[in-house]
Amino acid sequence: MILAPEVETLPWEEQLAADDEPYRAQLRYLFERSTFFGERLRAAGFASAEAAGGLAGIAALPLADKHELKATTTSENPIGAHLCAEPGEIARIYSTSGTTGTPSYIPLTAGDVDNWVTGSARSYAASGIAPGERIVSTYNAGPFAAGAALASFERIGLCHIPVGTGNTERLVRAIGLLAPEVAVLTPSYAAHLIEWTAERDIDLRASSVRRVLVAGEPGGGEPAFRARLEDGWNAQVTEAMGIGDIGVSLFGECEAQDGMHLGARGFVHLELIDPDSGAALALEDGGSGELVLTHLRHRAAPLLRFRTRDHVEIRMGTCSCGRTGPRVRCLGRTDDMLIVRGVNLFPAAVREVVSAFEPRVTGHVLVRPTDAGVKQEPPLPVSVELARGASADEALAGAIRDRLRSALLVTTRVDLVPWGTLQRSEYKSKLVEH
Ligand SMILES: [Zn+2]
Secondary structure: OOOOHHHHOOOHHHHHHHHHHHHHHHHHHHHHHOHHHHHHHHHOOOOOHHHHOOHHHHHHOOOEOHHHHHOOOOOOOOOOOOOOOOHHHEEEEEEOOOOOOOOOEEEEEHHHHHHHHHHHHHHHHOOOOOOOOEEEEOOOOOOOHHHHHHHHHHHHOOEEEEOOOOOHHHHHHHHHHHOOOEEEEOHHHHHHHHHHHHHOOOOHHHOOOOEEEEOOOOOOOOHHHHHHHHHHHOOEEEEEEEEOOOEEEEEEEOOOOOOEEEOOEOOEEEEEEOOOOOOEEOOOOOOEEEEEEEEOOOOOOOOOOEEEEEEEEEEOOOOOOOOOOOEEEEEEEHHHOEEEOOEEEOHHHHHHHHHOOOOOEEEEEEEOOOOOOOEEOOOEEEEEEEOOOOOOOHHHHHHHHHHHHHHHOOOEEEEEEOOOOOOOOOOOOOOEOO
């Protein structure tokens, strides 16, 4: 179902033309209200919004990242110098997990919340879910921005059954008794459910769930990992992706399963850059780079050329579903990327290659870099978990090592570990341990 056909099938060139005026208005708003972006643009030689120009010239403007925003927080302004709205205009404040101390705060006006839900609803509707169907969700309502996606299910016209995170018994009972057609969860949790039900002789393949919507981490788009989920659930798996500071479920995959369409088109502008040089890259079919996003109609704390640290591959052109928005597949966080003797490696790619060895292995992997930082000397240690009852086998370890080298051009040391050794997650999996 295309939720907003007049928007989602508009030729992309026309979308860019339509986005130019809101972008210029957003720049004027930043010059008026944003201490952070006003100062930054002036320092870069742009005295006014007019001087900064239109969307065609966006690549000349400075990039911004999360650390720079965070560095401007004070006890008087815990949100940061990019805050534009007056206190009375702010309707909601989300926070990040704050793994390094104080969380980052993400304020939204009522209009911002509504725009988030509009984009998120388009992204999730792309999966093929239809009004009247039941969806069971496993995301908690707060404090994280992901909770805002929950409102999009009602917007689509679904019956929403929230069960929250971390209660597998409750989830499985809800699936059994309430017979939802759709389940939404992280890919790690979807994989965990396959094992969990198998151990208890519950036939997940026979459940009512025909669509599994995964989000929250990369993986749902990796072919072998996706095939495992689709087989275990006997359901179609499509993925969605949001960026906390920019918007929730900005992207959502359609039934063609060829990358996630930008559902938040008209609200967010998308660019790709080279993560090392910061140089803008052309948006070409098959291109890849770090995703950079700009708000077009945001009020509370709009961001300009925000570095997401997500490395994506992009597909352009009209999709078989009729949508014209660019599609992305997330290859991994640039923060998780390792460079092994000059070769870029995303841990998710290791998992994808190892998945080809199922059912002899479970598909759980853990990359264990020996050197601190990004650059690694080969062989790179990788733990691969064996199937239940299987014992370590030098030939298997060698075959996995050879496949990793030919597919990813990286020399590894494969350690086969017994079943159950690597951590299962009800939320997000850890693929790297330094
Ligand atoms: Zn499509």
